[in-house]
Amino acid sequence: MVTLNSSLFTGLSGVRTAQVGLNVSGNNIANVNTKNYTRQVADTRISGLGSGGLGLVVGGGSTVAGINGLRSSIADQLLTREEGRHGFQDTFASGMAEVEGLLAETEFSGIRASMGQFFDSLEEATLRPADSGARREVLELGDRLATEIRQRDNDLFQFQSRTNLEVEEVVTRINQLTAEIESLGNGIFRSGNPPQDIVDERYRKINELSTLVAIDVYDMGDSRIQVNIKDSNFVLVGEDQYELSIALNGANNNFYDVQLDNGGATPVDITAEINGGMLGAKLELRDTELAGLRRRLDKFAAGFISQFNAVHTAGFTLSAAPNDTGLQFFDPLDPTAGGAPAPPAVDPDRYAGAASSIALSTQLLVDPLDPDQGFDPNKLALSDTAGETGNNVVALQMAALRTAAVVIDDVGDGTADTGTFERYYSDTMSTFGRTTRNAQDKLEGQQLLLDQAQARRDEVSAVNLDEEAVQLTQYQRAFQASSRFIGVINQLTADIINRLG
Amino acid sequence: MVYRLGEFSAQRQFLLNNKRSNFDQSEILEHLATGKKVLRGSDDPVNYMRIEETKNQLRQNAAFEKNVEQILQQNQAIETALGSIRDAFDSAREVAVQGTSHLNDDLERETVADEIAEYRELIINRLNTRHEGEYLFSGNLVTTQPFDATGTVYSGNTVITNARINETDTIPTNFIGSEIAYGPTGPGDPTDMIEILTNLEAAYRNNDEVAINAELPRLRATSERLNETVAEVGTRNVRLISERDEYGLFEENLKSVLAELEDADLAEEIVGLEQVQNEIQAQLRSQRTLNTQSLLDFLG
Numbered sequence: 182m183v184t185l186n187s188s189l190f191t192g193l194s195g196v197r198t199a200q201v202g203l204n205v206s207g208n209n210i211a212n213v214n215t216k217n218y219t220r221q222v223a224d225t226r227i228s229g230l231g232s233g234g235l236g237l238v239v240g241g242g243s244t245v246a247g248i249n250g251l252r253s254s255i256a257d258q259l260l261t262r263e264e265g266r267h268g269f270q271d272t273f274a275s276g277m278a279e280v281e282g283l284l285a286e287t288e289f290s291g292i293r294a295s296m297g298q299f300f301d302s303l304e305e306a307t308l309r310p311a312d313s314g315a316r317r318e319v320l321e322l323g324d325r326l327a328t329e330i331r332q333r334d335n336d337l338f339q340f341q342s343r344t345n346l347e348v349e350e351v352v353t354r355i356n357q358l359t360a361e362i363e364s365l366g367n368g369i370f371r372s373g374n375p376p377q378d379i380v381d382e383r384y385r386k387i388n389e390l391s392t393l394v395a396i397d398v399y400d401m402g403d404s405r406i407q408v409n410i411k412d413s414n415f416v417l418v419g420e421d422q423y424e425l426s427i428a429l430n431g432a433n434n435n436f437y438d439v440q441l442d443n444g445g446a447t448p449v450d451i452t453a454e455i456n457g458g459m460l461g462a463k464l465e466l467r468d469t470e471l472a473g474l475r476r477r478l479d480k481f482a483a484g485f486i487s488q489f490n491a492v493h494t495a496g497f498t499l500s501a502a503p504n505d506t507g508l509q510f511f512d513p514l515d516p517t518a519g520g521a522p523a524p525p526a527v528d529p530d531r532y533a534g535a536a537s538s539i540a541l542s543t544q545l546l547v548d549p550l551d552p553d554q555g556f557d558p559n560k561l562a563l564s565d566t567a568g569e570t571g572n573n574v575v576a577l578q579m580a581a582l583r584t585a586a587v588v589i590d591d592v593g594d595g596t597a598d599t600g601t602f603e604r605y606y607s608d609t610m611s612t613f614g615r616t617t618r619n620a621q622d623k624l625e626g627q628q629l630l631l632d633q634a635q636a637r638r639d640e641v642s643a644v645n646l647d648e649e650a651v652q653l654t655q656y657q658r659a660f661q662a663s664s665r666f667i668g669v670i671n672q673l674t675a676d677i678i679n680r681l682g
Numbered sequence: 683m684v685y686r687l688g689e690f691s692a693q694r695q696f697l698l699n700n701k702r703s704n705f706d707q708s709e710i711l712e713h714l715a716t717g718k719k720v721l722r723g724s725d726d727p728v729n730y731m732r733i734e735e736t737k738n739q740l741r742q743n744a745a746f747e748k749n750v751e752q753i754l755q756q757n758q759a760i761e762t763a764l765g766s767i768r769d770a771f772d773s774a775r776e777v778a779v780q781g782t783s784h785l786n787d788d789l790e791r792e793t794v795a796d797e798i799a800e801y802r803e804l805i806i807n808r809l810n811t812r813h814e815g816e817y818l819f820s821g822n823l824v825t826t827q828p829f830d831a832t833g834t835v836y837s838g839n840t841v842i843t844n845a846r847i848n849e850t851d852t853i854p855t856n857f858i859g860s861e862i863a864y865g866p867t868g869p870g871d872p873t874d875m876i877e878i879l880t881n882l883e884a885a886y887r888n889n890d891e892v893a894i895n896a897e898l899p900r901l902r903a904t905s906e907r908l909n910e911t912v913a914e915v916g917t918r919n920v921r922l923i924s925e926r927d928e929y930g931l932f933e934e935n936l937k938s939v940l941a942e943l944e945d946a947d948l949a950e951e952i953v954g955l956e957q958v959q960n961e962i963q964a965q966l967r968s969q970r971t972l973n974t975q976s977l978l979d980f981l982g
Contacts, residue, residue, distance in 0.1 A: 307846060
């Protein structure tokens with residue numbers, strides 16, 4: 182039998198349920214701006230059963246069985262994957278744009294301009310080989326060209342080094358995130374019915390991790406997850422975390438390799454297997470794009486060194502013996518990197534370091550022991566015969582290198598196979614520009630995919646203020662009605678008591 | 683199709699579109715500020731290589747054109763010097779021929795001899811002409827004076843210097859002093875003008891009619907040779923001027939190609955700017971509308 186007292190409790194349960202509903206909506210509204218927040222709903226149920234008298238059964242009010250997060254694991258996984266891809270494209274495209282900015286040239290400065298001016302000065306010298314002004318110009322512009330190449334190479338190396346340091350930071354952050362995910366997973370596992378905010382927080386951490394490195398996430402059941410970097414490189418299996426670490430690679434400018442401590446005797450190098458997220462983009466920038474660009478700059482510099490030295494050392498200067506012939510034009514004499522195999526074996530890095538070391542030869546200095554005195558125009562060899570001041574045969578040969586079609590060893594087998602110098606450099610810049618543009622286009626496409634994935638997740642999980650406003654109204658009305666119900670029961674109870682006199 | 687929207691889906695879409703429009707706008711502004719639509723490889727990877735190749739070609743052509751201009755200037759100096767030598771020789775020839783009618787007058791004979799000596803001196807002086815500090819007729823020993831005061835000792839060499847006027851062709855830039863002074867076979871050649879003038883001077887001073895008559899036929903041949911040498915300068919100049927004119931045409935064509943490839947079409951850019959600004963305004967206006975409409979505003 183239902184008593185007035187029990188009716189009061191029915192009213193109270195309604196008030197409490199409405200209050201929880203109001204709080205859930207309030208929490209949703211408060212988190213409307215929280216990234217990847219999953220909207221929550223109160224799971225309202227009938228509370229017990231009671232007798233309404235006269236053989237009828239009525240409910241005993243309502244209760245909130247739980248607070249549920251509205252999520253779709255497919256939409257969540259899709260967003261995680263697209264966040265990872267976007268992390269890669271965003272980092273890669275902005276890095277490429279920054280490098281392209283470093284390579285920007287004007288009409289009067291940069292490698293292209295210096296190269297043009299240098300070749301122009303050689304043309305000038307073919308007409309006036311005895312003129313010290315024309316000779317000085319060749320030396321000055323040759324020096325400027327070598328300096329530009331060195332500076333550009335140094336700029337690229339600095340960018341590589343900075344990217345390398347960022348690799349370390351990203352690896353540290355990946356380990357931190359993995360530890361946090363593991364800790365949150367433990368909390369979820371232990372609580373059985375965890376607060377949705379913890380589940381959300383783990384999801385946010387997983388998404389952040391995916392922007393740092395491409396991962397696969399598997400549900401192991403019991404709220405446990407497994408996180409892999411590329412196929413079988415586990416970084417998290419349930420409550421076991423496997424940390425990433427870095428190690429210097431002497432064969433790669435002492436840049437960092439990424440290793441995984443998978444519990445074996447020694448960490449495993451997984452650098453080559455990382456190809457996504459921010460980390461993948463940084464490694465791609467450092468080891469592929471920038472390294473490739475520098476490799477081409479090395480070949481370009483080596484071409485200048487080899488071709489000009491071959492011509493210049495055979496020519497005759499206006500100086501007395503022993504400086505009358507056999508002088509180099511550029512240093513070093515041989516641009517081949519130490520340890521490169523003997524030609525015709527192919528080695529793409531045959532000329533590593535040529536761009537960072539190219540310089541106008543110290544043999545052309547007035548006094549090699551006192552570089553401050555500058556270069557000696559008389560030591561420029563423009564003649565093919567000793568003592569002929571107006572002989573321009575070697576000058577003509579050097580000027581002709583501008584249009585020579587085969588001056589650079591691009592294959593790396595020790596023999597020149599392509600040219601011209603100007604075309605090779607333009608092609609290098611053009612190829613880099615194409616890659617940059619592709620990266621920008623891919624980023625734009627990826628942005629759309631990310632947006633779609635976000636919309637797909639929002640469809641299920643995002644907070645909509647209009648919906649929450651309706652919920653608020655509903656719960657407000659329910660609260661008011663239950664309060665009113667309690668008032669009615671209270672009044673009835675008072676009426677009965679008052680009848681007792 | 684998405685059936686349910688999160689609160690900020692529209693805002694996110696707005697941001698995406700707005701970012702793109704702002705990027706487009708800044709790109710157009712950059713084009714307008716620089717007058718170029720291709721400033722870096724990523725702006726137009728397909729045409730960037732063509733632009734660079736065209737610029738390289740223009741620069742190379744400019745260098746060759748400069749060569750041509752300088753050789754023309756040098757040829758002008760050579761032509762002036764050779765013209766002066768030829769005129770002096772022709773004047774000496776005239777004096778020598780006229781002098782044959784005064785063979786019995788000692789004073790006049792001496793005057794003729796003096797005049798011939800003066801012309802020879804002038805010729806030697808012209809053979810030592812310098813242009814921008816370098817001797818024109820000493821082969822490639824451009825810092826060595828080619829002739830001594832008597833004109834009989836040649837200190838230059840016989841090396842012809844060439845200069846590039848395009849990628850494949852060169853053109854000689856000098857004349858050999860000994861060939862001009864002594865003729866193609868050197869001293870003693872039938873057209874050796876120094877020898878002829880020296881002999882004539884001596885013959886007039888000695889009143890040696892036989893010797894004078896012996897030199898007269900050589901005067902004509904030498905005069906013709908000098909005319910041919912002067913004409914050779916003209917021939918070289920014709921080639922150079924034609925090359926220069928061609929470079930002028932090339933430059934015009936290449937610049938037009940370059941403009942087509944990299945220059946911004948200002949009218950098109952301004953229309954584009956107008957469009958993108960309209961887009962941005964529409965985006966901002968619709969965003970403002972979005973922000974003002976929510977059920978929460980209507981709750982009491």
